[in-house]
Structure formats: structure tokens, C-alpha cells
Amino acid sequence: MPAALVDRPELRKALDALTGRFADAVLGGAVEAGEISVRLRAEILAPALRFFRDELGFSALEDLIVCDEYQAPVEGGKRFSVIYRLYKFPGAVRARLAVAVGEGGSLPSAVPVYPSANWAEREAFDMFGIPFEGHPDLRRIYMADDFEGHPLRKDFPLAGRIGGL
Amino acid sequence: MAFREIDLNMGPQHPSTHGVLRLKLAVDNEVVLRVEPVLGYLHRGMEKLWESLTYTQVVPLTDRLDYLASLSNNLAYCLAVEKLAGIEVPKRAQYIRVVLAELQRLASHLAWTGFMANDIGAMSVLLYGFEAREDILDVFEEYCGARLTVHGIRIGGAVRDLDAPLIARIRTVLERIPKRLADIRALLDENRIWKERTVGIGRISAADAIDYGLTGPPLRASGVAWDMRRDIPYSSYGDFDFEVPLGANGDVYDRYLVRLEEICQSIRIVGQALDGLPDGDCAARVPRILRIPPGEAFHTIESPKGVLGFTIRSNGSDKPERVKMKSPSFINLQSLEHMCKGNLFSDVVGILGSLDIVLGEIDK
Amino acid sequence: MTPFVADVLIPVGKIVAVILYPMIMVVVMIWLERRVVALMQGRLGPNRVGFQGVLQPVADAVKLFFKEDIIQRQADRFLFNISPVLVMFSSLLAFCFIPLGEPLRFGTYTLTLWIAESPVGLLIVLGLSTISVFGVIFGGWASNSKYPLMGALRSVIQILSYEIPTGLTVLTVAFVARSMDLVEIVRRQESSGVWYGFLMPVSFVVFWISAVAETNRAPFDLPEAESELVAGYHTEYSGMKFAYFYMAEYAHMVLVSSLVVILFFGGWLPPFPGVTALRFLHAVPGFVWYLVKIMFFLYLYVWIRATFPRYRFDSLIRLVWKWLIPLSLANFLIVALVRYLL
Numbered sequence: 003m004p005a006a007l008v009d010r011p012e013l014r015k016a017l018d019a020l021t022g023r024f025a026d027a028v029l030g031g032a033v034e035a036g037e038i039s040v041r042l043r044a045e046i047l048a049p050a051l052r053f054f055r056d057e058l059g060f061s062a063l064e065d066l067i068v069c070d071e072y073q074a075p076v077e078g079g080k081r082f083s084v085i086y087r088l089y090k091f092p093g094a095v096r097a098r099l100a101v102a103v104g105e106g107g108s109l110p111s112a113v114p115v116y117p118s119a120n121w122a123e124r125e126a127f128d129m130f131g132i133p134f135e136g137h138p139d140l141r142r143i144y145m146a147d148d149f150e151g152h153p154l155r156k157d158f159p160l161a162g163r164i165g166g167l
Numbered sequence: 168m169a170f171r172e173i174d175l176n177m178g179p180q181h182p183s184t185h186g187v188l189r190l191k192l193a194v195d196n197e198v199v200l201r202v203e204p205v206l207g208y209l210h211r212g213m214e215k216l217w218e219s220l221t222y223t224q225v226v227p228l229t230d231r232l233d234y235l236a237s238l239s240n241n242l243a244y245c246l247a248v249e250k251l252a253g254i255e256v257p258k259r260a261q262y263i264r265v266v267l268a269e270l271q272r273l274a275s276h277l278a279w280t281g282f283m284a285n286d287i288g289a290m291s292v293l294l295y296g297f298e299a300r301e302d303i304l305d306v307f308e309e310y311c312g313a314r315l316t317v318h319g320i321r322i323g324g325a326v327r328d329l330d331a332p333l334i335a336r337i338r339t340v341l342e343r344i345p346k347r348l349a350d351i352r353a354l355l356d357e358n359r360i361w362k363e364r365t366v367g368i369g370r371i372s373a374a375d376a377i378d379y380g381l382t383g384p385p386l387r388a389s390g391v392a393w394d395m396r397r398d399i400p401y402s403s404y405g406d407f408d409f410e411v412p413l414g415a416n417g418d419v420y421d422r423y424l425v426r427l428e429e430i431c432q433s434i435r436i437v438g439q440a441l442d443g444l445p446d447g448d449c450a451a452r453v454p455r456i457l458r459i460p461p462g463e464a465f466h467t468i469e470s471p472k473g474v475l476g477f478t479i480r481s482n483g484s485d486k487p488e489r490v491k492m493k494s495p496s497f498i499n500l501q502s503l504e505h506m507c508k509g510n511l512f513s514d515v516v517g518i519l520g521s522l523d524i525v526l527g528e529i530d531k
Numbered sequence: 532m533t534p535f536v537a538d539v540l541i542p543v544g545k546i547v548a549v550i551l552y553p554m555i556m557v558v559v560m561i562w563l564e565r566r567v568v569a570l571m572q573g574r575l576g577p578n579r580v581g582f583q584g585v586l587q588p589v590a591d592a593v594k595l596f597f598k599e600d601i602i603q604r605q606a607d608r609f610l611f612n613i614s615p616v617l618v619m620f621s622s623l624l625a626f627c628f629i630p631l632g633e634p635l636r637f638g639t640y641t642l643t644l645w646i647a648e649s650p651v652g653l654l655i656v657l658g659l660s661t662i663s664v665f666g667v668i669f670g671g672w673a674s675n676s677k678y679p680l681m682g683a684l685r686s687v688i689q690i691l692s693y694e695i696p697t698g699l700t701v702l703t704v705a706f707v708a709r710s711m712d713l714v715e716i717v718r719r720q721e722s723s724g725v726w727y728g729f730l731m732p733v734s735f736v737v738f739w740i741s742a743v744a745e746t747n748r749a750p751f752d753l754p755e756a757e758s759e760l761v762a763g764y765h766t767e768y769s770g771m772k773f774a775y776f777y778m779a780e781y782a783h784m785v786l787v788s789s790l791v792v793i794l795f796f797g798g799w800l801p802p803f804p805g806v807t808a809l810r811f812l813h814a815v816p817g818f819v820w821y822l823v824k825i826m827f828f829l830y831l832y833v834w835i836r837a838t839f840p841r842y843r844f845d846s847l848i849r850l851v852w853k854w855l856i857p858l859s860l861a862n863f864l865i866v867a868l869v870r871y872l873l
Contacts, residue, residue, distance in 0.1 A: 061377050062377050062380060063380060064380075064467070064474070064476065064493060065465070065476060065478065065491065065493040067478050067489070067491040068491075069480060069488070069489045070489075085478075087465060087478075091377065091391070091393050091398075092392075092393075092398075094398040094399050096465075098465075116378070116380070117378050117379055117380075117501075118378065118379050118380025118498055118501060120501055121497065121498070121500075121501050122498075129214075143206055143207065144206060144207040144210040144530065144531075145207060145210070146207070153212060153215055154214060154215055158215075160215060160216070160219055173677060175677060175678075197844070197845070284840065287840040287841060288749065288750065288752075288839070288840040288841025289838070289839065289840040289841075290568070290572065290836075290837065291568075291571055291572045291837050291838065293572075294572040294573050294574060295572070295573065298573055354838070355840070358839070358840065360750055360839055360840045360841070360842055360846075361840050363842070363843065363846050364840060364841075364842075364843050364846075511843065511844070511845065513753065513843045513844060514843070
């Protein structure tokens with residue numbers, strides 16, 4: 003990996019701007035592996051995304067990853083860790099926002115900020131069962147509409163359930 | 168009864184949906200009002216499956232994602248694993264990977280040209296494109312025994328070395344492709360019918376394209392110079408001299424031109440890689456059962472369809488904790504409705520073709 | 532020559548010939564299309580069934596014959612069944628008026644190579660071939676399904692729009708030949724020494740384009756394009772009924788090629804009549820020349836199909852209304868003016 007990505011002063015400045023704005027809700031942040039990595043509380047997710055897009059210039063959402071950590075939950079028993087990967091173009095800078103959400107909890111939808119999150123959130127809903135408030139059309143995307151269960155959860159069997167498809 | 172909005176259904180079995188994709192269209196007379204893709208017909212539960220396999224066992228399964236460009240999938244996954252495990256890939260292996268990846272890009276784009284032309288009606292171009300692609304598939308077969316799901320890039324390097332006869336064969340193949348390309352261009356580029364069906368169709372602006380997360384040739388056709396090989400070089404792409412073709416209007420015709428130009432640039436890159444092939448091993452020594460301490464890595468590459476990425480999270484065992492694939496076709500397909508609004512029904516086929524989607528990648 | 536032979540046997544024989552002739556041409560066309568398109572695409576095409584694959588159409592016919600004839604529950608049975616018949620019927624009936632060559636003399640008896648000669652033969656042929664529109668619209672409507680309906684509508688609009696330039700260009704020929712009798716038109720080309728295709732090239736080109744559009748062939752084959760509407764108005768047909776649509780399309784192509792040859796390229800006349808060195812060409816019978824010329828235009832049909840992409844429907848309609856109709860109108864006025872002055 004190019005050395006230039008490893009440490010960049012402007013990333014540090016951006017991180018400081020972020021912690022300055024949302025002081026108590028930022029649970030941890032660092033510049034590591036050439037990207038900004040922050041852990042946030044779910045409440046400030048929407049304003050933080052908007053901050054990243056409008057003020058820090060991260061114009062694209064690259065990926066939305068959900069991890070089921072039910073064996074080692076973070077942040078007081080919350081099972082899912084949702085990671086938003088943002089990309090700044092031009093400039094080739096990456097940012098990683100991690101939010102924890104528990105079972106039965108929900109997250110604000112990123113669609114008003116990044117329209118490309120539309121299907122990614124539907125996939126997260128389908129595979130893990132995390133609802134996103136404010137999503138224009140939250141339905142299952144891969145599984146049949148009447149499917150019960152959320153396949154990518156760790157307690158869902160690999161071979162599927164008899165009776166489900 | 169007012170003869171207004173008709174609900175039409177294209178697929179899942181349809182000659183031009185490029186796989187099992189269902190499109191629910193609402194059409195007013197001929198003008199498209201709504202397009203809603205319905206996915207999941209090819210969903211195989213890949214991500215769940217990968218959590219129960221070792222890191223090395225996952226590699227052949229990645230072939231089946233974008234099955235028209237399987238080496239790109241292999242490369243993306245292997246690079247992510249190597250980043251996570253801290254494996255250093257020898258220089259020669261990196262060059263071999265570049266050769267394979269660019270040959271795969273050639274194969275994918277030639278197949279795309281054929282499919283696109285066939286959808287619009289020029290049947291002969293389908294066969295010309297596939298004839299050129301046959302040469303490349305024969306090279307893959309000689310290299311590692313498979314034509315389509317190639318699995319030629321493994322964790323640590325490539326499956327075997329490129330010896331002199333194979334290099335000579337690759338060079339011969341590279342010489343034959345420009346002639347076929349010239350035939351195709353003569354038939355289509357300035358053809359009045361082709362231009363009427365592609366110029367100004369399915370337009371998307373640069374700002375909308377970035378908003379919708381579009382990547383790859385459709386994004387570059389809108390004028391956005393985003394190419395992972397340039398922006399965050401991987402596998403020694405920084406050593407090579409090539410141009411990133413851009414379009415101006417973001418319509419179907421520009422996407423066609425961008426991909427044809429990418430074919431020419433890929434030929435250049437392969438030539439440079441073969442010329443400058445350094446000595447060394449073709450792969451690093453990697454234990455068969457790879458155990459990776461806990462961590463997370465995300466790596467992207469520029470596959471023929473767009474930006475392909477893998478996020479891998481490890482937990483210390485020999486199996487990954489979570490593997491998430493960033494699928495370019497999945498994200499590109501979201502913008503289909505935006506591109507199709509206001510166009511005619513016959514254009515939906517052309518616009519869908521120009522996005523170059525592969526259902527294996529979309530449905531995982 | 533007994534009256535029975537002259538009045539009954541020979542006309543019946545001609546009718547049989549008139550039905551067989553397009554059918555044989557259809558068989559030839561099926562083989563020609565698949566082989567020629569394949570060779571143009573760098574592959575071989577059917578070459579196993581019979582010598583060079585010439586029995587392939589027979590194999591296709593047998594296959595289609597054995598296919599199950601499915602009619603959906605909600606289809607209108609009568610119209611559904613009658614549409615293929617209408618399309619085939621209109622093409623075949625028009626062949627009664629197509630002359631194949633000069634009459635042959637056998638002693639005192641003259642055998643005419645046509646069933647009927649009419650002073651308005653041209654008009655009748657054009658009128659009869661338009662009856663196929665009914666078959667198309669009935670087929671699309673009776674299928675009671677969205678795709679065939681849309682395909683049928685597009686097809687009908689296309690055929691009706693392209694009738695206009697067809698009629699106008701054919702009128703220019705009628706003007707110059709001072710007759711609408713097909714036999715007369717060929718004889719006038721013989722006596723004037725120059726074929727009308729060279730005298731009025733604009734007429735020929737516009738007629739040819741319109742003819743390709745009328746027969747729903749590439750590049751105007753959107754109504755039945757596979758990648759668009761699955762198969763257009765004949766989506767719901769299977770088995771022998773589908774075979775009828777398929778054969779009727781080829782029969783229509785042969786009819787149109789015959790018209791082109793008769794109106795613009797001298798029918799059964801050998802080329803270069805004035806050149807004495809090529810006098811031996813006259814030894815070849817007229818209908819052989821006619822067949823050779825038709826084969827050229829059928830080959831041209833196939834060649835165009837293998838080469839060009841498909842026109843989108845609105846471009847198709849824009850082409851006829853904005854370009855072909857004004858062009859053919861202007862052409863007609865010029866020809867009429869020139870004919871009046873000379």
C-alpha cells in the first residue's frame with residue numbers, strides 16, 4: 003500500500019473537527035491504516051453522515067457492512083455492529099464509521115444523505131433484521147417477502163430451516 | 168377503460184436480462200414510468216457459506232460471483248486476505264496477477280460488447296466478440312485448466328508461473344484482438360441505427376452518478392475520472408502507464424466507447440507487464456490452513472464491472488468471522504430506474520445492457 | 532389438346548404450382564437464411580442434415596408439426612385459429628397474378644406462366660398482400676396477453692405507414708409503363724430497353740426500404756424482436772400455427788422480391804439486351820432469369836439482417852413519415868412531370 007496513505011495530517015484535522023462537533027457521542031476515533039475510523043452512538047448517525055458528506059467532502063458511500071457479534075457484544079449488549087465506509091473522491095481518502103445497534107433497535111436511514119444506501123439497507127434488513135427509519139421502501143431484497151428469519155445472523159443455521167425456503 | 172398505465176414484467180426468464188433478473192415496469196403507452204428490479208433468483212447464501220469455510224476454501228467460490236470475470240473476484244478477495252494477514256506478495260506474482268486481471272478485463276468487455284450489440288439487434292457482433300474472447304479463454308485453459316471459473320489467483324500469488332511459451336501465446340492473442348475490434352467498430356461506431364439507439368439514451372449526470380454510488384465504466388462515461396487502479400493502486404498497477412478513458416455525456420453510447428477504449432488500454436497494460444516481468448517467485452509461502460489474528464480489512468479493486476471490494480473480519484481462527492462483498496453490479500443496478508425514466512420501453516433493454524450487470528455478483 | 536386438359540387439368544396444375552412455388556421458395560429461404568447468416572457470423576450453420584444442411588427445413592417442419600398446439604383458456608378461439616390462415620392466404624393468393632416468364636408454346640397451345648392476368652394486376656397484388664394486416668391484428672388481439680398485443684399494434688402501425696411510400700413508388704412505375712398490368716410492365720421494359728430500376732433509382736430504393744419494413748424484417752423487425760417483446764404478435768402461438776406465421780413471412784418476402792424484380796428489374800428479361808456479344812444470354816429461359824433475380828434480392832434480405840442493428844419503433848415511424856413519404860411524393864411529382872413533358 004502506498005506510504006502516503008498511512009499517515010495524513012488532513013485526516014487528523016478532519017477527525018478533530020468531528021470530535022469537536024459531536025463531542026459526547028463519538029466513542030472513539032483514530033487515523034489508522036490510512037483512513038479515519040470512528041465509533042459513534044446511533045443517535046448522531048444521521049448528522050454525522052451529513053457532516054462527512056457536506057463538510058469533510060466524503061461524496062460516496064462505498065459499502066454498508068453489518069457484523070453480528072452476539073458472542074461478544076459491544077457497547078452494553080448491542081449485538082450488531084453496522085459499519086459505513088465512506089470515500090472521498092477525488093482524493094482517495096476513506097472513512098469508517100461504526101455504530102452499534104441491538105436486537106429490536108433501529109437506525110436512521112442513510113438514504114437522505116447517500117441515495118446509494120437504498121439497497122444496502124434493504125439487504126441489511128433482509129439478512130440481519132435491522133430496520134432503518136426513514137427508508138423509502140424497506141422490504142426484503144434477496145429472500146422471499148414472506149420468509150421468516152434473518153439468514154446472516156449467527157444463530158440462523160447454515161443449512162436453512164425446514165419449512166423456510 | 169383508459170389505455171394508460173400498463174404493468175409489464177420482464178423476466179426472470181427473458182432473452183436480454185443477462186441472467187435471472189426480474190424487472191417490473193410500469194409503462195404509459197411506450198414511455199417508462201417506473202422500473203423496479205426484483206432480485207434474489209440467484210441468491211446462494213455465499214456470505215453465510217464463507218463463514219464456515221477456511222480462507223483458502225473461499226477462493227474458488229469467489230469465481231462464481233461475477234462469473235464473466237472470475238479472476239477479478241479472486242484478486243479482490245486475495246488482496247483483502249493478504250492485507251488482513253500481512254502477507255507480502257512477491258513482485259513477479261504481482262505482475263502475473265496484473266496480466267491475468269487485464270486479460271480477464273478483455274474477456275469481460277468483449278463478451279459485453281457482444282451481448283450489448285445482440286440486444287440492440289446487431290447479431291453478428293455477438294459472434295465477433297465471442298470469437299475474440301475464445302482466444303483469451305484458451306489462454307486461461309492452458310494456464311490453469313479452466314475457461315470460465317478460473318481460480319487462477321490464490322492467496323499469496325498466482326497458481327503457477329508464466330513460462331515462455333505461454334507468454335508468447337498471450338502476445339499472439341493480443342495481436343489478434345485489435346483487428347476484431349476494428350471490425351466491430353466499423354460495424355457499429357458510426358452506424359446511424361446504432362447511434363439512434365444509444366446516443367442520448369439513459370443519461371446520468373456526474374453528480375447523480377456519484378450519489379447513486381455508480382462505479383466503473385458507467386461512472387467514467389459520465390466524466391468522473393474514478394479508477395481504483397489509479398486512485399489507490401494495488402498489485403503494482405502504479406508501475407504501468409495507461410490512460411483512463413472518460414466519456415462526456417453519460418449515455419449508453421459513451422459507455423460503449425469507454426469500454427472499447429478500455430480494451431485498448433488493457434492490451435497496453437498486458438504488453439508492459441509481460442515486457443517488464445521481474446524475476447522471483449510466483450507466490451508467497453502461505454500455510455494451507457491460514458489462521459489470522461483478530462482484525463478487519465477492506466480492499467477494493469477495479470473489476471470490469473466497477474469497484475469490487477471485500478471486507479473481511481477475522482477472529483483468530485482459520486475461518487473468517489464475516490466476509491462482506493461490495494458488489495459493483497448491485498450498486499449500479501440501483502440507478503437503473505433513474506436512467507430509464509422518461510425513455511421508451513425499447514430503451515430499457517439497451518440501458519440495462521450498458522450497465523453491464525452480472526446476476527451472480529448482484530445476488531451473491 | 533382436349534378441352535378437358537386445356538380447361539381443367541392445366542389450370543388445376545397451375546394452381547398446384549402456384550401453391551407449391553412459394554412453399555418451395557420458403558424451404559429454400561429457411562436454409563439460405565440460417566446458412567448465410569451463420570457464415571457471415573463466422574460459424575457454419577446447419578450442415579449435417581442432408582448435403583450441406585439442405586434438409587434442415589424438413590427437420591424444422593417435422594419438429595413443428597409434432598409440437599403441442601396450445602391455446603390459452605382466455606384466448607378468442609376463432610380469431611386465434613384464423614389469424615395464421617389469413618396471413619398465409621394473403622401471401623399465397625397474390626402469387627396468382629405474378630408472371631414468371633414469357634408464355635411457352637407447345638405446338639398450337641400457349642401455356643401462360645401465370646394464373647391470371649389483369650389490367651390492374653399491380654393493384655390487386657398490393658391489395659391482397661395487405662390483407663395480412665388482419666391476420667396480425669387478430670393474432671395479437673386474440674392472444675389476450677400484453678406482449679402479443681403490443682407487438683401486434685406496433686406491427687400494424689408499421690405496415691400501414693409503410694404502405695404509403697410503397698404505393699407512391701409503384702405509381703411512378705405505372706406512370707412510366709402506362710399500365711398496371713404486371714405482364715405489360717415487363718414488356719414495356721423490354722421494348723424501352725432500360726429497366727425501371729435504373730431509370731428511377733429513387734423509386735427502387737424507397738420501394739425496397741418500404742418492402743423490408745412491410746415484411747417485418749430486419750432492421751425493421753422490432754415487433755417480433757426476441758430481446759424486446761419476446762416474440763411479438765406470435766408469442767402465444769406454438770406448433771403448426773407458429774409454423775404458418777413463420778412460413779407466411781418468408782412467402783411474403785418472396786412475393787415482395789418478385790414485385791421488385793418485375794417492376795424494377797425486368798422480370799424475366801435477360802440483362803444487357805443490346806450487347807450482341809452477350810446474345811447467348813437469351814438462350815436461357817425467362818423464368819430462370821426471374822429466379823436468379825429473386826434469389827439475389829432474397830440474399831440481400833438476409834445480408835441486411837446479419838449486418839444492421841434494429842431500429843427502435845419511434846425511429847422507424849419517424850423515418851417513414853418524415854423521410855420516405857415526402858421523398859416518394861417528390862419523386863412521384865418529378866416522374867409525372869417528366870412523363871407529361873416528354
